[in-house]
Amino acid sequence: MTATAERAGGVLERYEAVIGIEIHCQLRTVSKMFCACSTQYDGAAPNTHCCPTCLGLPGALPVINRAAVEHVIATGLAIGASIPARTQWERKNYFYPDLPKGYQISQYAIPLAANGRLAIETSAGLFTVDITRAHLEEDTAKLAHGDVVPGSTAGRTTLVDFNRSGAPLMEIVTEPCIRTAEQARRYAEELQLVLRAIGVSDADMERGQMRVEANVSLRVRGTQPFGTRVEVKNMNSFRSVERAIAFEIERQAAALDAGEPLWMETRGWDDGRQATYHMRSKETSEDYRYFPEPDLPPLRVDEAWIEAVRAGLPELPAARRERYVAAGITPYDAAVIVADPGMTGAFEAISAAAASLPAKEIANFVSGMHARAAKSAGINDRGTAGASDPASIAVLLSAIADGSIGRPIGRDLLDRHLADGTPAADLLATVASTISDDAALLGHIDAVIAANPKAVADHRAGKPVAGFFVGQVMRATGGAADAAKVTALVRQRLDAEG
Amino acid sequence: MADLQGLTQLFAHEMAARLRSGETTAREIAEAHLARAHATDHGLHAWLTIDDERALAEADAADATLAGARAEGPDALAALHPLHGMPVALKDLVSVKGGQCTAGSRILEGYRAPYDAHITERLRAVGVVILGKTNMDEFAMGSSCEHSAFGPTANPWDLERVPGGSSGGSAASVAAFQTPLSIGTDTGGSIRQPAALCGIVGMKPTYGRVSRYGIVAFASSLDQIGPFARDVRDAAALLHAVSGRDERDSTSAPEPVAEDLVNLPASDDEAASWLRGKRFGVPREYFVEGMEPGVAAAIRTAVADLERAGATVEEVSLPHTDYGLASYYIVAPAEASANLARYDGVRFGHAVTDGADYLADYLVTRGSGFGPEVKRRVMLGTYALSAGYYDAFYLKALKVRTLIKRDFDVLFDAGFDALVGPTSPDVAFRFGAKLADPVKMYLSDACTLPVNMAGLPGISIPCGLSEGLPVGLQLIGPAWSEGVLMRAARAYEGVTASADWRRVRPHDLAKLAGAGLPTPAERIASR
Structure with a gap:
């Protein structure tokens, strides 16, 4: 725990923190939310992935991306949410240069998923986060501020890149049920695992594919009414989520202790200064004038569709960890492996190739030697590092486990296999002939x-x-x-x- | 060589017959209409753009296709659309790739559409030749064409009067024989009312019949695209050309397009015989207070004509008609307030920037780019959707909308083939007559906007004159009944084929060709 978090722990004896988390995730789809433009715009030149629809040109109309809808349904099912039989789209109206239509097509009255939950492990034990809703909307364009046009005479210039405009975005909102910075961080981490496991989002925080915002307020322990709420943004890693919230709890506690007023405001997290800073006041709540999107008929989601999505869901991280622990892996190792898709894949592939091998043996290999090899050589389509293959690894690990080769030799053979993919049989043959x-x-x-x-x-x-x-x-x-x-x-x- | 002046006097189906028989070419037809449009538009101002080069290129392409089909044989020739090679004008809110698309607004000045609307593609695909773009009330908000940022259009029946609106340019151009066909849009009456005031045929199809993709939106849940022509057969053929499902408009319906739209009877007697045994309702609420007596009389006569031809006509009631106007002026402006938010000067069109801050740029750009009627409706809509007012206004209006729709359902469920009544309570009015009183202007659409609220098809056809000016008869049918409405309208044409008023042409046609005529804007300014 960081020093700030520890101090916040002290503060939490007097005050109770009330935290709600909103997470925006870019969904992994081929095309954008309402048009056929590709979502593979990372690294592309500005304004090369757009069309009349995502540019908001006169006369352009939206068409729903079915894959994006299925991603939200899948997420809803993964968090045990209910999926309504009929959902609709609304326009959220506001003016900003990154919003080409002057409104965002979103879901307001009837989200695609409601009333879900996600269980997380914390240092204080198991905690369940109640999730209010998950809904679908479209992303905004990207603004680049500053006098960046060569030779521009304007004092201040803002450039707009519409490549991201209209990319599918899922917003997941929790109840104000989170009480500590650690819970917030663990929730975000676990949600990322779930989203990656079900393949709906790459959910990379540093790349903006998963954007976490926290609403933080304090109340004196034992009292009911919520305190003044502050929204915290710009947290670009799990660590900054935890630190920003811990900082905010302490800042608010200090203000309350000193009898100073708190304001409804949006604060940003400054990673360099390790502090939040005032961005804008939220004293006057914006009126978005939501109303049903007349360009899109309501969306009907029938049972068959939901069941088809459910049938396509893979094992979820929590279930997988449970299974690994049951197979004899320590909870710590199980968490480490499940948190890493590469390790999970290798573990599954090797396990499948060697039914009688102790899981512990595979876990050690996967999180040690194999993880190092995968880091430099990458993962192949068989699920293991470089030129290696699960079957050979299984044979070598089994030979070590049953004592037919010594552990140092075994490690040496595994190294050689990971390095060039020499089949296990060939490697063992050299050892066998020398011995006999x-x-x-x-x-x-x-x-x-x-x-x-x-x-x-x-x-x-x-x-x-x-x-x-x-x-x-x-x-x-x-x-x-x-x-x-x-x-x-x-x-x-x-x-x-x- | 064919008589060029003569060609413009013909219906499209007549020109099409000459085109196929080799008497004329698509190029000659296009040239004749372009020449007439150029020569007669100064005093009419029906057009915002006439694109000779593009039109002639399309006409040549149509001729080439025709030559190919002729060489291939009778089947290939028969496969060509009845409107192949025929000229059309588009309301200036239909996107044509590379062309301007102002929607009658300053704020879209300089904007060139980088893509084709669905109907533009469809028209091209069937070989229709696009002559240019026509004038309109700004963003289709208005009933007189006086709200165009580029000056009003006059009515060829009387150049001191409005052609109706918002598709005033499309209606006036057809009435003035500058084009046999044009496309308009109708959100509350914007096709039917100008058709009535200009003495031509105009239809608003069922909501979802024609794709809105590429059409500048006014009120998305009400907007429909439809045809203008000088007779029902031409209107039906043009509707046929632009109808059908489009994946890019999620509100466009997969309903099949009635093929008999292109097979309406040529014979008046045959057409009229369709009326025998048909059942029409006349909504008593459509004979509104303050209705022009001449209009009421013409409608009554038309109803009597239908009865004489063998139809049953009964007076019926649409009890929620009175609430139509109020609810429409919540729903339409609410949608418009969001639809028009994209005109912010950031990406295209009119922009005023001093770089101080976004809000200032938006205010100045929109403040100087939109005209007064658009501002009025954006404000109305913004207000109606605001927190604390939403339930009282927008939600309430949606409930009324449901009741209006139910009024129609009850009658159609009871077996009426169509409802018959006036299109507009009065004939073409003088410039400025309703400009100072927005509600007076809004009342022009009292009999048409309930049809948009219900999403139904409606057609306006000429049914006589009141004090020398055309009166429109409106036929309203159940959803997807365009085929029936066209047959009924064609039948009425047949019944009244020999009526005297059918031989009266717009009074000021001759004036239009004269030199030194002031533009409508100059005419108004000089009063």
Whole structure:
């Protein structure tokens, strides 16, 4: 826990924090929410992924992206929310240069998913976050402020890039049920896992694919009414979510202690200063003049559609962790593996290839050697690192587990397999022949003796050099030789040398 | 060589026959209409853009397609759309790639649409030749075309009078024989009322019949696109050309397009015989207080004509008609207030920026870019949607809308084939007559806007004159009954084929060709 978080912990003896989280997620779809434009605009030149609809040109009309709707239904099912049989679209009206139509098509009265929940593990135990709703809307364009036009005479320029305009966005809102900064962070982390597991969003916070906003207020413990609410934005990592909320709790507590008033405001998180700062006042609530979008008929979601989406849902992170723990993995390792799609994939692939292998053995490999290899070589379509394959890994891990090869040799073979993909059978063959064949071992020993006349002379002088020769032979065989057998053979040969 | 002046006097189906028989070409037809539009528009101001180059290129392409079909054989020729090679004018809120699209507003000055509207694609696909874009009330808000930022359009029947609106330019251009066909949009009566005031045919189809993709939006849940023509057969063929499901408009319906739209009887007697045994209702609420006696008389005569032709006519009631205007002027401005938010000067069109801050730029851009009627409706709509007022205004208006729709459902469920009544309570009025009193202007649409609120099809056809000016008869049908309405309208044409008023042409047609005529704006200024 950070120092700020610890201080906030002290504050929490007097005050209770009331926190609600709103998360906007960019959905993983081929095209935008209401037009056929591609969503693959990352790194593209500005205004190259737009059309009359997402530019808000006169006469352009929206058409619903079915995949985006299914993503929200999938999310709703994953958080145990109810999906209404009929949902509708509303226009949210406000003026801003990043909003080409002057309204955002959103869902207001009837969200696509309502009344869900998500259980999270915290340092204080299990906690369930109540989720009010998840709905679908469209993203805004991106503004670039500042005098960035070469040769521009204007004092201040704002450029608009409409590539992001109209990208599908899911907004997930919790009840004001969160009480600590840690819960907030853990909720965001777990939600990210769920969204990634069901494949609806890449949910990368640093890339703006998952934007977390927190509404934070304090009340004196034991009292009911909510305190003055402050909205916190610009938190670009899970760590900043926790720190910003902890900071905000402490800031508000200090103000309350000092008898200073708090304002309804939006504050931003400054990662450099590790503090929130005032962005704008929210004293007057904006009137968005929501009304049903006349360009889109209400959307009917029948049971068959919901069931089809449900049937396509994969195992959720919580269930997976539970299964891993039941298989003998520590809860910590299970959390580490499930939190990482690469590790999860490798674990599943290797497990599938080796039914009798202890899960613990696979877990250690996946979170250790394999994770390092995957970091440099990436994951292949078989689910493992570089040129490796789950079957070979399973064979090698099994050979180690049943003692048929020594652990150091086993690690060496796994390293070689991860490095170039040499099949396990070929690797094991080299080890097996060296062990069983005296003649081969003698060949190595003779070569070592021939190469070290000085050591032979030392032996003749009665010096203890057998260990040196054994070491040399072990090196020459890649450690695969039976050390006891080599020692016996070395003594035999040295004695013969006289 | 064909008589160019003569071509413009023809219906599209007559020109199409000559085109197919080889008597004329699409190019000749286009040239004749372009020449007439250029020569007669100074005093009318029906057009905002006439694009000769594009039109002639399209006409040449239509001729080439026709030549290819002719070479291929009778089947290929028959497969061509009846309107192949025919000229059309588009209201200046239909996107045509590369062309201006002002919606009658300063705020869209300089904007060029980078894409084609669905109907633009459809018209091109069937070989229709787009001559240019017509004048309109700004963002289709108005009933007189006086709210165009580019000056009003006059009525060819009397250049001192309005052509109706908002599709005033589209209606006036057809009435003035500058084009046989045009496209308008109708949110509360913007096709039917100008059709009535200009003495031509205009239909607002069922909501969802024609894709709104690429049409500058006024009120999304009410807007529909429809045809103007000088007779029912041409109007039906143009509706046929632009109808049908479009994946890009989620409110466009998969309803099949009635193929008999292009097979309406040519014979007046045959057409009239359809009326036998049909049942019409005449809503008593549509004979509103303050209605022009001449209009009421013409409608009564028309009703009698239908009866004489064998139809049953009964007086019926649409009890919530009185609430139509009030609820419409909540719903339409509410949607408009959001639809018009995109005109902010950031991406296209009129922009005033001093770079101080966004809000200041928006205020100045929108303040100087929108005209008074648009501002009035944006304010009305913004107010109606505001926190604390939403339930009392917008939600209430939606409930009334449901009741209005139910009024119609009750009658159609009871077996009426269509309802018959006036399109507009009065004939073309003088410039300025209703400009000072917005509610007076809004009342022009009292008989048409309930049809938009209910999403139903409605057509206005000429049914006589009141003090020398055209009166429109409105037929309203159940959803997707365009085929029936067109047959009924064509039948009425057949019944009244020999009526004297059918031979009266717009009084000021001759004046339009004269030199030195002031523009409508100059005419008004000089009063």
